[in-house]
Amino acid sequence: xxxxxxxxxxxxxxxxxxxxxxxxxxxxxxxxxxxxxxxxxxxxxxxxxxxxxxxxxxxxxxxxxxxxxxxxxxxxxxxxxxxxxxxxxxxxxxxxxxxxxxxxxxxxxxxxxxxxxxxxxxxxxxxxxxxxxxxxxxxxxxxxxxxxxxxxxxxxxxxxxxxxxxxxxxxxxxxxxxxxxxxxxxxxxxxxxxxxxxxxxxxxxxxx
Numbered sequence: 001x002x003x004x005x006x007x008x009x010x011x012x013x014x015x016x017x018x019x020x021x022x023x024x025x026x027x028x029x030x031x032x033x034x035x036x037x038x039x040x041x042x043x044x045x046x047x048x049x050x051x052x053x054x055x056x057x058x059x060x061x062x063x064x065x066x067x068x069x070x071x072x073x074x075x076x077x078x079x080x081x082x083x084x085x086x087x088x089x090x091x092x093x094x095x096x097x098x099x100x101x102x103x104x105x106x107x108x109x110x111x112x113x114x115x116x117x118x119x120x121x122x123x124x125x126x127x128x129x130x131x132x133x134x135x136x137x138x139x140x141x142x143x144x145x146x147x148x149x150x151x152x153x154x155x156x157x158x159x160x161x162x163x164x165x166x167x168x169x170x171x172x173x174x175x176x177x178x179x180x181x182x183x184x185x186x187x188x189x190x191x192x193x194x195x196x197x198x199x200x201x202x203x204x205x206x207x208x
Contacts, residue, residue, distance in 0.1 A: 006046055013039035013056075024149030027070060034063035077159040079118040079130075084111040092119075092129065100146055103182045107144060116140065120147075120156050127151040130160055135177070140168060142178040157192045165206050176204045 016036030023029035037059035044052030082089050093100070093109050100107055112133070120128040128147040135141045147156045161176065168176070178189055179201050186202065194202035 006043065009039055009046070010043045013037075013043055025152045026150055027067070027153050030063045030067045030070070034060055034067070037063065075122050075155070076124075077155075077163065078121045078124075079164070080121055080126075081118040084113050084115055084117060089117065089129075092126075096146065096148075099149070100144065103185055104144060104146075104180065109144075115143070120159065122151060122155070128156045132176075134173070138172055138174045140173040140176045142176060145178070154188070154191060157188060161192050161204060169206050174205070174207050176206060178202050178204075 013036050016032060016039065020029050020033035020036055023032060037056040041053045041056035041060060044050065044054070044056060090109070109131070114133060116130070116132045116134075118130055119126050120130060126148070128151060129144065130142075130146075131144040132140050132142045145157070145160070176194075177197075178185075178194060180186065181200055186196075186200075189202045189204075192204070194204045197203045
């Protein structure tokens, strides 16, 4: 193989591994790191640097093992409902405000007892927070659907909009409406079965 191509494989592997170190999501980190380690392993064997190839090959196996654990592990999801004036809730929102504002600009919390608000627990660890209010009697309007960085794998959303669907319907909700101005949020909603009904407005029928 041409030396220049080998060099570029090494550079690409290095860049990918550096990028993996900046991932806040454990799953994304494992996948990206596995890709970088695989390329580095191939690079090592191609230039006859056997220790480099073997070491990164081991890293590939380690990443693959932990990904298998993540995907095969059965997690327990629960919700923890809190009052609108919960002190913990206020402190949680203040602590995460910078990240919340990055994808939900202008969000501000005003305690209102009519709101639906609960924390999402994964294996008893707080993984996110959900806040909504009722509009048009049977419509649940989402104010905030926040997921902690290390849990951004769509499992929280699937739990809320699929496993809790019967609970929402029993409470009189037939539709969920979410609005925003962030493409990442829109992509998230689409993957959860929402359809765009107006610019920046997405809706999901809970009765289907």
